[in-house]
Amino acid sequence: MRRAALLAPFLLLASLAFSQSRRSPLDKFRQLEEILPTPNEYRTASGAPGHKYWQQRADYQISVELDDINQRIIGSGTIDYHNNSPDTLNYLWLQLDQNIWEKHSDTPLTETAPDFRRFPLPVARRLMDDPFEGGYTIGPVRDAAGRELHKHINRTMMRVDLPAPLPPGQSFRFSLSWDYKINNSKRVSGRTGAEFFKKDGNWIYEIAQWFPRMAAYNDVTGWQHKQFLGTGEFTLEFGDYQVKITAPNDHIVASTGVLQNPAEVLTPVQRQRLERARTSPKPVLIVTPEEAKAAEKSKPTGKKTWVFHAKNVRDFAFASSRKFIWDAQGHNAGGNPVMAMSFYPNEGNPLWERYSTQAIIHTLNIYSRYTFQYPYPIAISVNGPVGGMEYPMICFNGPRPLEDGTYSQRTKYALIGVVIHEVGHNYFPMIVNSDERQWTWLDEGINSFLQFLAEQEWEPNYPSRRGEPSTIVEYMLSSAHDPIMTNSESVVSLGPNAYGKPATALNILRETVLGRELFDFAFKEYSRRWMFKRPMPADFFRSMEDASGTDLDWFWRGWFYTNEHVDISLEKLTQYTIDTRNPEIEKPLSKKAKEEAPVTLSAQRNKPLRKRTDDYPELLDFYNKWDEFAPLPSEKKAFESYVKGLEEDERKLLDPAMNFYALELKNVGGVVMPVILEVEFNDGVKEELRIPAEIWRRQSSTVTKLIPTRKEIRSITLDPHLETADADPSNNHWPRKPVKSKFQLFKEERDTKRNPMNEGKTDAAPPSSGSN
Numbered sequence: 001m002r003r004a005a006l007l008a009p010f011l012l013l014a015s016l017a018f019s020q021s022r023r024s025p026l027d028k029f030r031q032l033e034e035i036l037p038t039p040n041e042y043r044t045a046s047g048a049p050g051h052k053y054w055q056q057r058a059d060y061q062i063s064v065e066l067d068d069i070n071q072r073i074i075g076s077g078t079i080d081y082h083n084n085s086p087d088t089l090n091y092l093w094l095q096l097d098q099n100i101w102e103k104h105s106d107t108p109l110t111e112t113a114p115d116f117r118r119f120p121l122p123v124a125r126r127l128m129d130d131p132f133e134g135g136y137t138i139g140p141v142r143d144a145a146g147r148e149l150h151k152h153i154n155r156t157m158m159r160v161d162l163p164a165p166l167p168p169g170q171s172f173r174f175s176l177s178w179d180y181k182i183n184n185s186k187r188v189s190g191r192t193g194a195e196f197f198k199k200d201g202n203w204i205y206e207i208a209q210w211f212p213r214m215a216a217y218n219d220v221t222g223w224q225h226k227q228f229l230g231t232g233e234f235t236l237e238f239g240d241y242q243v244k245i246t247a248p249n250d251h252i253v254a255s256t257g258v259l260q261n262p263a264e265v266l267t268p269v270q271r272q273r274l275e276r277a278r279t280s281p282k283p284v285l286i287v288t289p290e291e292a293k294a295a296e297k298s299k300p301t302g303k304k305t306w307v308f309h310a311k312n313v314r315d316f317a318f319a320s321s322r323k324f325i326w327d328a329q330g331h332n333a334g335g336n337p338v339m340a341m342s343f344y345p346n347e348g349n350p351l352w353e354r355y356s357t358q359a360i361i362h363t364l365n366i367y368s369r370y371t372f373q374y375p376y377p378i379a380i381s382v383n384g385p386v387g388g389m390e391y392p393m394i395c396f397n398g399p400r401p402l403e404d405g406t407y408s409q410r411t412k413y414a415l416i417g418v419v420i421h422e423v424g425h426n427y428f429p430m431i432v433n434s435d436e437r438q439w440t441w442l443d444e445g446i447n448s449f450l451q452f453l454a455e456q457e458w459e460p461n462y463p464s465r466r467g468e469p470s471t472i473v474e475y476m477l478s479s480a481h482d483p484i485m486t487n488s489e490s491v492v493s494l495g496p497n498a499y500g501k502p503a504t505a506l507n508i509l510r511e512t513v514l515g516r517e518l519f520d521f522a523f524k525e526y527s528r529r530w531m532f533k534r535p536m537p538a539d540f541f542r543s544m545e546d547a548s549g550t551d552l553d554w555f556w557r558g559w560f561y562t563n564e565h566v567d568i569s570l571e572k573l574t575q576y577t578i579d580t581r582n583p584e585i586e587k588p589l590s591k592k593a594k595e596e597a598p599v600t601l602s603a604q605r606n607k608p609l610r611k612r613t614d615d616y617p618e619l620l621d622f623y624n625k626w627d628e629f630a631p632l633p634s635e636k637k638a639f640e641s642y643v644k645g646l647e648e649d650e651r652k653l654l655d656p657a658m659n660f661y662a663l664e665l666k667n668v669g670g671v672v673m674p675v676i677l678e679v680e681f682n683d684g685v686k687e688e689l690r691i692p693a694e695i696w697r698r699q700s701s702t703v704t705k706l707i708p709t710r711k712e713i714r715s716i717t718l719d720p721h722l723e724t725a726d727a728d729p730s731n732n733h734w735p736r737k738p739v740k741s742k743f744q745l746f747k748e749e750r751d752t753k754r755n756p757m758n759e760g761k762t763d764a765a766p767p768s769s770g771s772n
Contacts, residue, residue, distance in 0.1 A: 027700075028554055028697075029554045029696075029697045030557070032553045037220070037538055039542075043219070043536070046542060047539045047547075048529050048543065048546075049533055052086075054085055054219065055084060055218065055238070055533060056082060056084055057082040057084060057238060057239050058080065058082070058237045058238075059080040059239040059240045059241070060077055060078070060239060060241045060316070061242045062076070062078075062241070062243045062244070062316075063077065063243075063244045063246070064077075064211070064243065065303075066207070066246065066320055068205075068247070068248050071184070071194050071203070072179060072181055073179060073180055073207065073210050074179040075177065075179065075210070075211055076175070076176070076177035076178070077176065077177075077211060078173060078174070079176075079214065080171055080172075080173050081166075081172050081173075083168055083172070084168070085219075086168050088166065088167050088168065089165065089166045089217070090161070090162060090165050091160060091161045092159070092160045092162065092172070092174075092215075093157055093159055093160075093214075093225070094158045094160065094212040094214055094215055095213045095214075095224075095234070095236075096135075096156050096157060096158050096212055097156055097209035097213075098135055098210070099135045099153075099156045100156055100228055100229070100230060101132055101133070101183060102133070102134065105135070106155055106156075110229065125187060126187065126188060132181075132187060133181070134181050134183055134188075136180050137180065138151070138178050139176060139177035142175050143163060143172075143173070144174070144175075149163065154227075155227050157227065160174065180210075182205065182207070185386065186385075189385075190230075191209060191233075192207055192209050192389075193205075193206060193385045197323065197345075197347075200296045200323075202321065204319070204323055204324075204383075204384040205320045205321060206317075206384040207317060207318050207319065208386075208389065208391055210317075213234075213315065214236070214239075216235040216534070218435075218534055220536055221438075224437060226489075229489050231440070231488050231489050231494060232437040232489050233436035233437065234437060235433075235434075235435040235438070236314040236433070237314060238313065239313070240309075240310065241256070241309070241310040242308075243255070243256075243307070243308050243309075243318075244305050245305065245318055246303050246304070247304060247320045248302075248303060249300050249301060249302045249304040250299075250301075251300075251304070251320045251322050252343065253306045253319070254318060254320075254326075254341070254343045255316075255317070255318035255319075255380075256316045256378075256393045256394050257313075257378065257393065258310070259306065259307070259308055261305075261306070261307045264304070264305075265304050265305075265306050274286050278330035279330055280330065281329075283329040283357040283358070285326070285353075286326040287325055289325050289349060291325075292322075292324060292325045292345065292346055295322040295323070296322060296323055313376075313392035313393070314429075315430070316391070316392065317391035317396075319394070321343075321384070323345040324343045324344065324345065325346065325348070325349070326341065326343050327342050327356075327357055328340065329341075329361065331364060331379075333365075333368060333373055336373055338374060338376070338377060339377065339378055340361050340364070340380075341378070341379070341381075342380070342381045342382070343382045343383070344382070345383065347401075347403075351407050355412070359419035359420055359423070360380075360419060362420070362454060362457075363419070363420045366450070367424050367450055370450060370453065370524060371432075371450075371528070372427075372431075372524075372527055375431065376392070377393075378394075379393060379426065380393060381394075381419050382395070382396050382397065383398070383400065384396055386398060387399075388418045389422065390422045390426070392426065393426065395422030397418045397422055399411050399418060409463075413462070413463055416455070420451050420455060421447060421451045424447045424450055424451055424454070425443065428446045428447045429442070431531055431532060432527060432531060432535060433534045433535075434534065434535055434536075435536070437488065438487060439537055440491070440494065441484050441485075441502045442536075442537060444502070445484070445498055445506070446502065446540075448500065449467065449503040449507060451464075451467075452467025453467075466503045466504070467503050467507050469504050469723055469724060469725035469726075470722050470725065472501050472725055473726075475496035475497070475501065476565035476725065478493070480493040481493075481563045481565070483560065483563050484497060484559065485560050485561050504725060505555075505559040505560070508673075508724060509544075509552070512673075512724060513552070513555060513674060514548050518550070522543065522544045522546075525546075526540055526543035526547065529543060530543075541556050554693060554697075558670070558671035564670030564671045565669040565670065565671060565725075565727050566669045566724055566725045566726050566727060567667075567728045568665055568718060569665070569668050569728070570663065570716060570731060571664040571665065571731075572663075572664040573662070573663050573713070574661070574662040575660075575713075576659070576660040577659055578653070580654045582639050582654070583635040584636075585656055587630065588629065589656075591629035657710055659711070660706060660707075661707040661709070661713055662705075663677075663705045665702065666701065667696065667700055667701050668728070668731070672693050672700050673726075674692055675689075675690075675691040675695060676688070676691070676718065676719050676720065676721065676723065676724065678716070678717040679707065679716050680715045680717075681713060682711065682712045682713075685711070688720070691705065715735065718733070
């Protein structure tokens with residue numbers, strides 16, 4: 001305990017607040033203006049689209065056939081490209097994502113060696129088997145008059161040279177044909193593929209990235225020109241799709257869009273069931289498990305063409321198989337009627353029939369509450385070879401039970417979680433159309449955050465993998481920790497970086513920094529501003545600040561632009577009390593402090609020694625009997641003089657019972673964060689002190705917080721609710737607590753696993769060591 005004179009109480013406060021040992025060289029609260037792009041008439045400083053915001057559009061008419069014998073896609077189509085930009089275009093760029101599987105594509109050429117300590121079997125199979133030679137075969141590209149256009153293929157991109165410049169506000173129609181071999185997902189995994197079931201000889205196809213798609217052209221980057229390497233997904237334009245899918249006539253097809261010819265492809269019973277499902281309170285089986293089982297044994301007698309129409313979507317995908325069970329349930333999404341549907345083989349039950357469609361509807365309910373009402377008429381979840389992938393109105397999800405129908409807890413929650421996540425992608429990025437090729441986190445991270453919110457409303461104590469701050473600590477301490485603002489293809493550890501860390505950051509922003517009400521309003525404002533538009537990271541950062549009325553540049557800088565971590569340490573607690581200058585009070589306190597002070601070892605051992613004054617008492621004088629703690633008249637007079645110089649209200653401040661605790665905080669990890677303290681007093685009462693991150697604004701490495709109180713503090717805990725992702729809980733306590741852990745005991749045993757001498761013995765008798 002330290003005694004502080006009341007002579008300069010404000011100087012004391014100032015010193016504790018501002019006078020640190022050394023100012024940090026880096027200003028953690030420096031504004032991001034020098035990093036973020038300059039606002040303009042397309043994108044405003046508030047984060048909203050500008051009054052001249054524009055985006056391109058592409059409408060498609062496609063006919064495609066699924067070759068179930070040779071596992072091929074054969075397609076042709078017409079694209080109407082609308083130039084809404086202020087620029088004149090001389091050529092168009094298309095994405096050829098299937099070319100990732102060409103023999104000499106950049107993806108295998110730039111792939112680095114795996115960890116030889118744990119060499120994955122799929123990698124070995126891909127390297128040692130005959131390589132899969134995929135990629136597009138592109139036919140002639142022709143304009144509306146049938147004239148062939150020059151094209152140039154640059155790996156996963158294709159340039160089409162226009163016959164004449166395309167001015168702003170004009171459209172251009174062209175057509176092309178293509179085909180490619182579908183990848184067998186067991187051998188070559190990807191975001192699309194086919195799965196073969198050996199026991200019945202059938203396939204499930206999940207078909208995506210299956211047609212040449214218009215590359216994005218926007219006000220930030222011009223043409224999107226990053227090659228597809230496999231991690232960075234897609235940046236696409238919105239448009240309307242009219243798609244005709246020809247498949248074996250015993251297949252069930254699930255697709256983006258609304259089926260236009262049900263009478264031609266569905267049986268009367270299936271159509272009746274589908275109609276009943278629109279108003280059913282629970283999922284209705286359109287194709288039953290028994291019917292799907294019977295179809296597995298059949299052979300097609302011809303082909304059927306399914307026609308689908310999708311409005312204002314940025315992509316199109318479908319799935320097809322004779323193995324599909326199909327269930328459906330109508331759902332009212334804020335006045336918009338939606339058919340929630342699941343397609344899965346018998347191998348998916350009982351898990352899929354119980355959970356998939358329920359999870360779809362749950363996702364639409366929760367996501368719509370935090371963003372906007374789901375605008376599409378269809379939401380589909382399909383079980384097949386792809387573990388988890390999203391497209392407009394349809395997603396592919398992998399988890400299944402074991403062959404005996406049982407499943408682990410992990411599999412159950414993996415299915416619920418992946419359905420929530422992939423259906424949730426309809427909101428981000430299928431509607432809020434961010435650039436996935438450049439910034440994976442802007443859709444995956446935001447979606448993972450919303451997934452966490454939806455999971456927590458599924459059942460009590462849902463075991464979410466991402467969202468809670470404690471789950472990201474290990475990654476933030478690792479050598480693989482990249483800044484979130486790292487390009488998709490450059491991230492070392494994609495899952496924690498682009499999914500987990502942004503989800504955690506947004507959860508902390510909601511719970512700890514802004515509070516739920518402010519955050520939810522700002523997040524919904526961002527979501528609505530950018531519906532069916534293309535936001536960039538700066539638009540998200542600026543929208544959240546604009547709608548919350550809070551400067552968050554320090555937060556974006558620490559969590560998104562650095563690879564620092566959170567670790568605040570309670571370094572030291574100093575107790576100050578007021579020195580009243582009253583000798584009647586201060587002298588007894590000093591005496592008590594001296595009496596309670598520990599006796600040194602030397603003093604203890606010297607005490608029994610005979611002293612010289614024992615033999616010569618005349619050496620004792622006044623000071624050997626004087627009570628140094630007895631108030632002197634001069635001290636009393638000085639105190640009386642001091643008190644006379646104080647105003648009445650100032651005299652009341654001479655309170656010896658008031659405690660001023662100076663708590664020294666050290667920012668070990670680098671990321672500045674709010675300081676959440678639980679203070680326990682000697683009477684057992686606990687109080688919570690929530691200090692904004694701005695406490696670090698003048699000194700980001702070490703600060704001292706003053707805690708004035710009439711009570712004495714027993715203990716202090718930092719981050720008591722585990723809400724800030726603090727990496728080292730051991731320094732979050734005053735006084736320090738022991739770090740608890742466990743170890744196991746092992747008994748050493750003789751090594752009997754391998755004995756070459758024993759294995760190499762023969763029946764021959766050993767030579768005798770005795771004499772003849």
